[in-house]
Amino acid sequence: MTKLDFYGxxxxxxxxxxxxxxxxxxxxxxxxxxGRTTQLRLLRxxxxxxxxxxxxxxxxxxxxAGPGLKRAKEGHTLGPITLNLFYATxxxxxFENQILPALRAGFIVLTDxxxxxxxxxxxxxxxxxxWLRAMYGLALKPDMAFYxxxxxxxxxPRVLQSGGFDYWESGMDMRLGNDLYESFVNYQTSLMTAxxxxxxxxxxxxxxxxxxxxxxxxxxxxxxxxxxxxx
Amino acid sequence: METYGTHQYPGRLFxxxxxxxxxxxxxxxxxxQWLISEGYxxxxxxxxxxxxxxxxxxxxxxxxxxxxxxFCMIHATDFADRTEHDIxxxxxxxxxxxxxxxxxxxxxxxxxxxxxxxxxRELYQFAVKPTMAFYYRVPLEVSLGRILTGRTELxxxxxxxxxxxxxxxxxxxxxxxxxxxxEYESMVGEFxxxxxxxxxxxxxxxxxxxxxxxPYLKGVRRLRTSPKDSNWVDLxxxxxxxxxxxx
Numbered sequence: 169m170t171k172l173d174f175y176g177x178x179x180x181x182x183x184x185x186x187x188x189x190x191x192x193x194x195x196x197x198x199x200x201x202x203g204r205t206t207q208l209r210l211l212r213x214x215x216x217x218x219x220x221x222x223x224x225x226x227x228x229x230x231x232x233a234g235p236g237l238k239r240a241k242e243g244h245t246l247g248p249i250t251l252n253l254f255y256a257t258x259x260x261x262x263f264e265n266q267i268l269p270a271l272r273a274g275f276i277v278l279t280d281x282x283x284x285x286x287x288x289x290x291x292x293x294x295x296x297x298x299w300l301r302a303m304y305g306l307a308l309k310p311d312m313a314f315y316x317x318x319x320x321x322x323x324x325p326r327v328l329q330s331g332g333f334d335y336w337e338s339g340m341d342m343r344l345g346n347d348l349y350e351s352f353v354n355y356q357t358s359l360m361t362a363x364x365x366x367x368x369x370x371x372x373x374x375x376x377x378x379x380x381x382x383x384x385x386x387x388x389x390x391x392x393x394x395x396x397x398x399x
Numbered sequence: 400m401e402t403y404g405t406h407q408y409p410g411r412l413f414x415x416x417x418x419x420x421x422x423x424x425x426x427x428x429x430x431x432q433w434l435i436s437e438g439y440x441x442x443x444x445x446x447x448x449x450x451x452x453x454x455x456x457x458x459x460x461x462x463x464x465x466x467x468x469x470f471c472m473i474h475a476t477d478f479a480d481r482t483e484h485d486i487x488x489x490x491x492x493x494x495x496x497x498x499x500x501x502x503x504x505x506x507x508x509x510x511x512x513x514x515x516x517x518x519x520r521e522l523y524q525f526a527v528k529p530t531m532a533f534y535y536r537v538p539l540e541v542s543l544g545r546i547l548t549g550r551t552e553l554x555x556x557x558x559x560x561x562x563x564x565x566x567x568x569x570x571x572x573x574x575x576x577x578x579x580x581x582e583y584e585s586m587v588g589e590f591x592x593x594x595x596x597x598x599x600x601x602x603x604x605x606x607x608x609x610x611x612x613x614p615y616l617k618g619v620r621r622l623r624t625s626p627k628d629s630n631w632v633d634l635x636x637x638x639x640x641x642x643x644x645x646x
Binding site: 177231233236237239246247248249252253254256260261294295298303305306 | 402449465469
């Protein structure tokens with residue numbers, strides 16, 4: 169059972185409805201380009217092959233806020249607080265419309281990122297930590313959250329491989345360097361520090377993302393197995 | 400990022416609050432005219448007006464995609480954009496910013512929808528605390544009369560139809576508005592809102608408002624020095640479209 173355990177205030181009022189959620193919430197976290205999508209693409213068929221129904225969900229895919237957020241990012245007027253709230257709105261929309269219903273129906277929900285990335289990105293943009301904690305307090309605690317950890321040294325070739333440096337993923341809205349690459353380096357370094365600080369607090373399961381793909385997925389599978397219903 | 404109460408700016412922020420039909424928008428518009436005529440640089444921010452977020456909010460409302468929480472959040476996003484663009488920069492530059500509706504609108508409406516009271520206050524922690532927040536208090540029947548006269552159709556979320564209070568939009572609206580008023584009333588003490596009697600004649604309300612605002616204008620930069628000959632009554636005659644009695 170995914171217990172009704174929140175990080176903060178049960179802002180959505182789930183406890184009042186006395187819910188029991190038979191599904192499982194599994195989160196894959198880590199910075200851009202680290203290999204989360206690769207892992208999810210392997211985990212989903214595996215879970216389905218052993219008989220579980222799976223839903224996977226990712227950032228900026230909410231019906232409500234997804235398009236608006238993408239459009240806002242294309243412009244040049246998006247400020248850091250607004251950016252964070254847009255992402256937060258997207259998150260809450262997916263949480264209420266995709267994640268919760270799936271958990272109620274007994275699905276395994278594989279989530280590409282969760283509140284941890286949102287908080288890390290906001291912190292690097294000088295958001296107040298108390299504010300973030302309070303806001304994201306409405307999130308359900310996942311059954312397990314994996315943090316794919318990588319060094320900057322190993323990250324750069326992967327990012328180059330997948331097409332180069334993206335404006336937002338390089339923190340260029342803050343222009344942390346003279347060009348995209350320099351900004352990327354500084355931004356990702358700060359992000360990684362932010363993630364590191366969350367490991368203990370949120371009990372993130374650290375996985376060495378520099379290992380071969382097959383080894384990573386085996387580690388994740390091994391840890392997921394005991395959590396599965398009738399596992 | 401600074402939080403509510405910690406921002407220190409040379410400008411001044413005045414906001415008006417109250418239910419629809421309380422007359423607050425009329426008052427803030429008059430205040431604006433007066434401040435401009437006195438030589439101040441005035442910026443105006445309206446609820447739900449961020450160009451970045453408006454489309455998303457409209458879509459959400461039209462397609463009924465919004466839950467109480469996402470309704471709350473999309474409005475907070477709109478407010479954040481306005482705070483970062485239209486409120487903070489002018490305040491830092493020493494201008495006067497006026498807002499028709501502020502965070503207290505969110506607190507009233509969202510809590511009326513069942514959003515956790517503490518959570519929504521924490522969500523808006525990034526907001527600048529206003530220099531003064533005016534709450535236009537009006538008997539509910541009066542405000543309802545002003546809004547509903549001539550309006551046959553109430554929109555879904557506006558009437559609080561998502562709350563299932565009544566299948567009749569007018570009934571639902573009344574019940575929803577009552578909840579909102581209850582929230583506002585409890586916020587007067589909580590946030591030190593300045594209560595204004597919205598049943599008084601418009602010029603009298605405006606006179607009182609200006610009197611309350613005046614002391615806070617001390618030290619605020621003006622574009623030009625004080626108009627040499629006129630008292631403010633003359634200015635109102637020139638610039639206002641309303642009749643004003645000699646004071």
